[in-house]
Amino acid sequence: MVEVSEAAITVRDVRYTYPDGSVALDNLNLEVMKSEKVAILGPNGAGKSTLLMHMAGVLTPQQGEVTILGMPVNEKNVHQIRGKVGMTFQNPDDQLFCSTVYEDVAYGPLNLGLPRDEVVSRTREALRQVGIEGYDDRPPHRLSEGEKKKVAIATVLSMQPKIMIIDEPSANLDPKSRQELIDLIKDLQEKQSFTLVVATHDVNLVPQVADRTFILNQGRVIAEGPAREVFLDLEVLHRARLEPPSVTRLFNLLTERNAVALERMPLTIDEALREVQRLIRNQGSSRRSSISKKRSARSK
Amino acid sequence: MLEDFLKIFEDIMYFERYTGSRGVLQQVNPLVKLVSLVAIILSAVVAKAVYPLGILFIIILILCALSRIPLGYFLKRATLFIPVFAATIASPLIFITPGVSLANITIGPLTIQPTLEGLEKAALFTFRIWICVATLNLLILTTRLSQIIRSMDQLKLPRIFIILTAITYRFIFLFINEAYRMILARESRTTAKESRLQNLKSLANMFATLFVRAYEKGERVYLAMLARGFNPGTRLIDEVKIKFADWLFLATSFTILIIILSNELLPLARWLK
Numbered sequence: 001m002v003e004v005s006e007a008a009i010t011v012r013d014v015r016y017t018y019p020d021g022s023v024a025l026d027n028l029n030l031e032v033m034k035s036e037k038v039a040i041l042g043p044n045g046a047g048k049s050t051l052l053m054h055m056a057g058v059l060t061p062q063q064g065e066v067t068i069l070g071m072p073v074n075e076k077n078v079h080q081i082r083g084k085v086g087m088t089f090q091n092p093d094d095q096l097f098c099s100t101v102y103e104d105v106a107y108g109p110l111n112l113g114l115p116r117d118e119v120v121s122r123t124r125e126a127l128r129q130v131g132i133e134g135y136d137d138r139p140p141h142r143l144s145e146g147e148k149k150k151v152a153i154a155t156v157l158s159m160q161p162k163i164m165i166i167d168e169p170s171a172n173l174d175p176k177s178r179q180e181l182i183d184l185i186k187d188l189q190e191k192q193s194f195t196l197v198v199a200t201h202d203v204n205l206v207p208q209v210a211d212r213t214f215i216l217n218q219g220r221v222i223a224e225g226p227a228r229e230v231f232l233d234l235e236v237l238h239r240a241r242l243e244p245p246s247v248t249r250l251f252n253l254l255t256e257r258n259a260v261a262l263e264r265m266p267l268t269i270d271e272a273l274r275e276v277q278r279l280i281r282n283q284g285s286s287r288r289s290s291i292s293k294k295r296s297a298r299s300k
Numbered sequence: 301m302l303e304d305f306l307k308i309f310e311d312i313m314y315f316e317r318y319t320g321s322r323g324v325l326q327q328v329n330p331l332v333k334l335v336s337l338v339a340i341i342l343s344a345v346v347a348k349a350v351y352p353l354g355i356l357f358i359i360i361l362i363l364c365a366l367s368r369i370p371l372g373y374f375l376k377r378a379t380l381f382i383p384v385f386a387a388t389i390a391s392p393l394i395f396i397t398p399g400v401s402l403a404n405i406t407i408g409p410l411t412i413q414p415t416l417e418g419l420e421k422a423a424l425f426t427f428r429i430w431i432c433v434a435t436l437n438l439l440i441l442t443t444r445l446s447q448i449i450r451s452m453d454q455l456k457l458p459r460i461f462i463i464l465t466a467i468t469y470r471f472i473f474l475f476i477n478e479a480y481r482m483i484l485a486r487e488s489r490t491t492a493k494e495s496r497l498q499n500l501k502s503l504a505n506m507f508a509t510l511f512v513r514a515y516e517k518g519e520r521v522y523l524a525m526l527a528r529g530f531n532p533g534t535r536l537i538d539e540v541k542i543k544f545a546d547w548l549f550l551a552t553s554f555t556i557l558i559i560i561l562s563n564e565l566l567p568l569a570r571w572l573k
Contacts, residue, residue, distance in 0.1 A: 053523060053527075056527045057527075058523045058526050058527050059523075079529060082526065082527060082528070082529045083529055085527075086527075086528075087524075087527045089520065089523075089524050089527075091520070093471075093474055093517075094517065094520040094521050094523075094524045095524045096470075097466075097467055097470055097471075097521050097524065097525065098466060098470065099445060099446035099449055099466050099469050099470055100446045103446065103536060107528055107534075108528040108529060110534045110535070110536075111528060111529035111530060111531045111534050112529060137444065137446065139445075139446065139469075139470070140470065141470065141473050141474060155528065156528070159528065159529075
């Protein structure tokens, strides 16, 4: 029998219109399983952030239904849901509103009504996990953007969420901070196996953090599947004003123009490296075999 | 001009050079310090004569020296706004207080008479304000704002007041910097000298935009607070224990203040009897 895994997040026919009349979510449907790593990819204004806020129980659907860990998002359940879902906002300056780093990280556990010792140990642990120690008394506005993002993640980790939602983790970061943050998210997910939902328009980020990808455009899911499948559907990507990762674009051109036979289309630098090494090896062995054929012909 | 003002404001509000040094006030528990310094301010407000204010002045200077704050810097900082205050708020007292006339000043149909009593009153008033400002400066220079906010929380001040103070402290610099960037962006597109009216108009536009941005940020911050289970009743964390030395500091400051204010307090004691 096939094992049926439980859904962590179910979004059914959800519609959300902003007060100015613009439609953010338009009969949107999706499902995320427990411990799954999912990316929500879409251009600016596709409705990603609005969708995430529905998943975090911050917004309640105007139409349709959102179910988190079996609980429908409604006025009665929101507090319980917010305790189980951790969301970091795109701009850490929205997320961090206390006067020191320590207070900000302790804010969630305090609101959960935990005993003081537990709050302190969770705060310490969360700061350690994101590698921000010795910053306790720093005011958030004196941190770098990368540090702010890490603290923002710590503020959520300290609540020990079952579902972690991260909005645009790579926005506004320099390359090194960006990679550090990606590694941190991957590492945390592997260790704690929470359900991870990342919203982004950074196509290079998706293959690194997600197993499955939803492409969102104008408030609807227009494609869904493993990153590899989604990134090979150029027509869909084009419709959502996206492009495949740079590496994939390069290999697309290579297969088109030089008819190179790839084992599989690379999405990341690591995968590309393996593919290039394989191609070099193959070419080397075919050259060696052709040379040995020539030699044997000459000796005859 | 505005850039300079913003920089000075940030410097005044956010000055933590001396909060880390190992002076006396820096080592006193923030809650005890807040209570004692507020008591000094209240004493300055109720003191009627010059000599209690004079003693408070000396106490402030001693505390400043013990806290390793350069005296020149401290005096400059505490006196910065005093001329403005004296000119706008205290100066009318010189003319409206009845007493021995010093001169007749005629401005058109109006004749005003500065009086000796008025001058004394205005000087005393300004001195009193100086004491209050200087005491607040002592607090700000030796305590991080986050500690002050925590102490207010421990004093069980209304939650809304504490949340507002904390959020103002957190976001004021963000918006100062935002305003600064907007000014720079505007200047980068200003190629000719603007008339005063144009200048005012674009300034008004800028403030309107800033207001809308602040409003939107407020919405987003509120959502972020909700996402982490915002509960207005939640108290802050990490109270620092009050040690014996702190109790001693508190007792000493209150004893000194009571002695200084004996003249003002005696009638009150009699009335209570």
